[in-house]
Every structure is written in C-alpha cells, then in structure tokens.
Amino acid sequence: MTASAHMQAPDTDPGYNFAYLDEATKRMIRRTLLKAIAIPGHQIPFGAREMPLPYGWGTGGIQVTASILGPDDTLKVIDQGADDTTNAVSIRRFFHRVAGVRTTTRTAEATIIQTRHRIPERPLTEGQVMVFQVPMPEPLFKLEPRLAETRRLHALGDYSLAQVKLYEDIARQGEGGSSYSHPVMVNHRYLMSPSPIPGFDNPKLHMSPALMLFGAGREKKIYAVPPYTSVVSLDFDDHPFRPVRAPHACAACGSTTSYLDEIVTDDRGGRMFVCSDTDHCAENQMARKAAE
Amino acid sequence: MKTGFTDPVLDAQAGFRALMQAMARPGRVQQVIPPPELPAGLEAAAAATILTLADAETPLWTDAGEEARAWITFHTGAPLVAEPASAMLLLNTGATMPALATLHAGEDETPQDGATLIRQVTGLAEGSGWRLTGPGIEREHHLAVMGVPGDFPAQWRANAARFPRGVDVVLCAGGRLAALPRSVALREGG
Structure with a gap:
C-alpha cells in the first residue's frame, strides 16, 4: 500500500489511483496546462482519455481537475450556476470517491471550482482556480469549418471573420447576436471561446485574481487565462460590448x-x-x- | 541509486501545483516538497520539477553529472538527447546556459512545442531586481536572480519578441522555484 492511500479519506475507493487518472496521463495534461498558461488563450491539443461519463458531460473539465487536484483542495462543482443539478452532483461525488477530497457548495470555501457555463457571482480570489467544461473550444468554428485553416488564422492573428460576423449582426439587428459564448480577445493576441458562459460573465474573466483553465474533452483541447490578464469581449468602438x-x-x-x-x-x-x-x-x- | 519522491503520486501533484502557480504568477517564488535524497549536482526544486514533468515522452537535455543523468533515466525514463535544440525539457546546472535563441521555440501554429528550460540558479528573491510585467501580474513583480548569465535580460527580450513562439524558463534555487513564461516582459534595475 502506498503512502498516498493512507492519507485518503476512509470512504475513498481503493481501486483507483488518486483522482482516477493514471500518472502518465496527469503528466501529459500538466505539461499541456503549463504551456497553456504561458500562451494565454491559445488552444493546445491533448490526449483526452475516455472517462466514466459520456463526452459532453464535462470530460475535459474533469480531466483538468483530476490533474491539478490534491488532498488539501476543496472542490466546488456548478452546472449553470447551480450546485444541485445532476451533472454537478455526479462530478462532486466522483471526486469525493476517487480522490477523497473535501467538497463544498460555498464559493468562498472552494480552492478549485469546476464549472459548466457560469462564473460565480462572488468575486474570486488568488487562492482559487476555475476549471471550465468546454463543448466547442474553437471560437471560429461556425465561420470556418476547417480546423487546419482556423489554426492558421490563429497563427496569423487574423480574426476578420469574427469581426465581419459581429458587424453583420449589428447591421441586421442593432446589436451583437450572441448572448452566450461571446468570443474574447485574450492578452490582445488570441481570440478565445469563453465556453458557453452568458455574456454577463465575460467581464469577470478580465484581470481576475484567479487562474482560469479550460478543458474540452471531445475536442481534445486545453487552454488557459492566467490571473490578471486582459480579456476583452469582441466589439466595436461605436458598439461596445454590453453584458445582458x-x-x-x-x-x-x-x-x-x-x-x-x-x-x-x-x-x-x-x-x-x-x-x-x-x-x-x-x-x-x-x-x-x-x-x- | 538515490530514491525519487517519497510519495510519487502526491509529491508530484504538489510539485505541479508549485510549477502551475509559478507559471501563472511570474516572479512569485514557490516551495516544493523535496525528494528525500538527491543525486550529486541536483538541488531539491530542480529534481522535483524533473520528477513532476519528465517521462518517456519528453526528450531531455542536461549538463548535470553522470549520477544525475542515471537518476533521471531511472526515475523518469526520459530519453537523453545530446543537442539542446532537440530537447523538450532542458535541465541546466552548470555555469554556462544554452542560449535561449538556440532552443526549440515551436512554430507559429504550434507554439506550445517551445522548450522548457529548467535552470538551477544560486539565489532567488522577491521584491527586488528585475521588474516583471505581463499576464499573471497585477501591476509589477520584482524578482532578483543570482546565477544567470549577464546577458539573460537581453536574451529574454529576444525570446519575448517572437511571442507566441518562444521558450519558458523555470528558475530553481534550493527547494524554491520561480518561472518566466514567454509572455512576461522583463526589465532590469527596478
């Protein structure tokens, strides 16, 4: 029996490695996370594993959480802001079972907050890490279906497609057309999908004291926004972004x-x-x- | 053969969290859980960083001595390479540092392939020295580093200028470490 097994809570399932993933997978994800932090907003492919729940239920977020989680952490999981929905309850119980970590529903007590599509209302602190579940990491995917081409556009920093889309929305209906998943410019360099959070939450990404990590399991991508990083919702000078x-x-x-x-x-x-x-x-x- | 981490699972997790915090908050100094025994020439933070990040998938270059090389191979399985330019991880313990411009910096579409240089230095102190600004830093952080080449700030400016391509640096002193992600801007003398 390893030393780690001794430190786990008594009701932790001994049949799994700490936090479910094997160590080689965690190392791969950890190396990816460090590069993601060093290049804010840049999507990095990773070898997403099969998890014991279907794609679309937060497998990307779970793999990120499993790779950073330690026995001293307190985990909060929200689904559209709620702690008591199926997805949130299942993920919280999963990590309690395979890692024995403390879980909470209180934002103030959490050190890691895994989220599906919301950022908590209470201001985050430097001691907290947000983990976002991301269904579609590519902000240009509705405008350019070829991933090889979107990679080139990101390399060139050419986001004219997204600007034209926004222009057309404003020309037709007087305002931007996306009430959620509104793309953001990170550190003045990369266009990034904030995951399908409401536009209302976009300003919370800007200069946040907390580290923000994004995991897309089906699309096999990881990206990050470091603390105190400029995150600006895509807009025009004469049509500034307005959270609704x-x-x-x-x-x-x-x-x-x-x-x-x-x-x-x-x-x-x-x-x-x-x-x-x-x-x-x-x-x-x-x-x-x-x-x- | 000297042992690795006391607890390979949880000590690696703690090592990673120190690295993650260091990378997310450049210029803030972090503490690692030291391996109980160290091969000659390696200090705790550099050794913990290697045990945390290296495995068979990370071609590794090092100028550390024979005992350290054997220790790294045994505990991580990382393939050792002779050329700094072909390494994904570099562990630099000697007086001379491989020039940042010669290391793999990734490509425009794949900047994440840029190398990570782990440099063992003689001292790290917050609050004085280089003035750091950029992502992860609210206003500015100050970091004093003893034991890097005199032209490091100039090398760093050239490295940061090719963003998003570039090299990331982890500075290790004893059981403490700080990181310089390629996104950070560095100025000398306050």
Whole structure:
C-alpha cells in the first residue's frame, strides 16, 4: 500500500489511483496546462482519455481537475450556476470517491471550482482556480469549418471573420447576436471561446485574481487565462460590448445585480426570475433573514 | 541509486501545483516538497520539477553529472538527447546556459512545442531586481536572480519578441522555484 492511500479519506475507493487518472496521463495534461498558461488563450491539443461519463458531460473539465487536484483542495462543482443539478452532483461525488477530497457548495470555501457555463457571482480570489467544461473550444468554428485553416488564422492573428460576423449582426439587428459564448480577445493576441458562459460573465474573466483553465474533452483541447490578464469581449468602438441581464429582481433573494434564470411556472404565461448562482442566492437570503 | 519522491503520486501533484502557480504568477517564488535524497549536482526544486514533468515522452537535455543523468533515466525514463535544440525539457546546472535563441521555440501554429528550460540558479528573491510585467501580474513583480548569465535580460527580450513562439524558463534555487513564461516582459534595475 502506498503512502498516498493512507492519507485518503476512509470512504475513498481503493481501486483507483488518486483522482482516477493514471500518472502518465496527469503528466501529459500538466505539461499541456503549463504551456497553456504561458500562451494565454491559445488552444493546445491533448490526449483526452475516455472517462466514466459520456463526452459532453464535462470530460475535459474533469480531466483538468483530476490533474491539478490534491488532498488539501476543496472542490466546488456548478452546472449553470447551480450546485444541485445532476451533472454537478455526479462530478462532486466522483471526486469525493476517487480522490477523497473535501467538497463544498460555498464559493468562498472552494480552492478549485469546476464549472459548466457560469462564473460565480462572488468575486474570486488568488487562492482559487476555475476549471471550465468546454463543448466547442474553437471560437471560429461556425465561420470556418476547417480546423487546419482556423489554426492558421490563429497563427496569423487574423480574426476578420469574427469581426465581419459581429458587424453583420449589428447591421441586421442593432446589436451583437450572441448572448452566450461571446468570443474574447485574450492578452490582445488570441481570440478565445469563453465556453458557453452568458455574456454577463465575460467581464469577470478580465484581470481576475484567479487562474482560469479550460478543458474540452471531445475536442481534445486545453487552454488557459492566467490571473490578471486582459480579456476583452469582441466589439466595436461605436458598439461596445454590453453584458445582458434580465431586468428583474430575483424572486427568492431580491438581488438586482445577479444573473437570473427565467422559470416558467404554469401554462398561462406565468414566469419567475431567480438567481442562477444558487450559493450566491442562499447567501443573500441568509443575510436578508439576519437583517430582519 | 538515490530514491525519487517519497510519495510519487502526491509529491508530484504538489510539485505541479508549485510549477502551475509559478507559471501563472511570474516572479512569485514557490516551495516544493523535496525528494528525500538527491543525486550529486541536483538541488531539491530542480529534481522535483524533473520528477513532476519528465517521462518517456519528453526528450531531455542536461549538463548535470553522470549520477544525475542515471537518476533521471531511472526515475523518469526520459530519453537523453545530446543537442539542446532537440530537447523538450532542458535541465541546466552548470555555469554556462544554452542560449535561449538556440532552443526549440515551436512554430507559429504550434507554439506550445517551445522548450522548457529548467535552470538551477544560486539565489532567488522577491521584491527586488528585475521588474516583471505581463499576464499573471497585477501591476509589477520584482524578482532578483543570482546565477544567470549577464546577458539573460537581453536574451529574454529576444525570446519575448517572437511571442507566441518562444521558450519558458523555470528558475530553481534550493527547494524554491520561480518561472518566466514567454509572455512576461522583463526589465532590469527596478
């Protein structure tokens, strides 16, 4: 029995290496991550492994998390802002089982936050690492289907296709056409997909104190945004990027600043708006209760 | 043969987190978990970096002595290469440093193939010395490095000028390390 087995929580499954992946795979992913950090926003191919859940359920994010995770970490997993959805619960239980790490739903307590399509409302800190699950890492894929060609466009820094697309959206409908997955320029060099986070979250990538790692399992790509790095949503001087939020207050906590989900409540057009970030909403409700 | 990490799984994880933090926050000095025994000529941080990153897939160049070479081959299986230009990892312990311009810098479409130079230096200190700016640094970090060639800042400027191609450097002193990703700009004297 190795020393690492002794340090794991008692209910850790002894049939797996720490954090599931074998050490050679972790080394390969770790080397890729270091290069991704050194070249902010540049997509790097990696040998994505089969994971015990299907592509599209966060295999890229899980492999990144498994490669950086240590026994001292506290892991939070969110799916569209919520800690209690199937994907988030399954991934949290997976890492508790194969790595014995502490898990949490509190943003403030987490050292690693794996996310599907949101960035928490609470400002991140230098001690935190975000891991994004990415379905399609190539920001140009709807404009140029040939990957060999998109690689060349990234090498040349030629993003005119994306600018023309944005121009056409504005010319036709008066504003940019993407409410999520709106492409960003990283460190003034690479055009990057922020993963399908709402445009509302794009500004949180800019000069964040936290390290941001992106893993795409099916597409086998890893990329990163280091802390305190310029991340600018693609826009024009006379049509600046505007993050959009539903013009309502959260029905549960009353927040007028958080990103809201629209929930249909009946078949007569009834609807309500609540925070997408469940931890943030719970904190607000507690604070409100304490104040009363 | 000297042993490797006490715990090959968790010590490598700790070593990687130190490297990841160093690369993400250039100029901040990180601490590694040292291997319990070290071959002649290798200090803890450089040895831990090799054990963390090297394996059969990483052609490695080193100017370290015979014992260190045998130790690296035994513990990592990394193929040793004679030419610095054909290496993916370089472990540099001697007085002379291979010129950054001669190392593999990747290509425009594949800049990630640029080499990683692990240079053992005599001292690292935060707060004075080179002024570093760029991704990972809120305003500026200062890093004093003892034991690199006098023309290192000039070499670094040439390296940074060909971004996104380039070489990344890990500076190791004793059990501590700091990193210079190719994206960072370096100026001498505050």
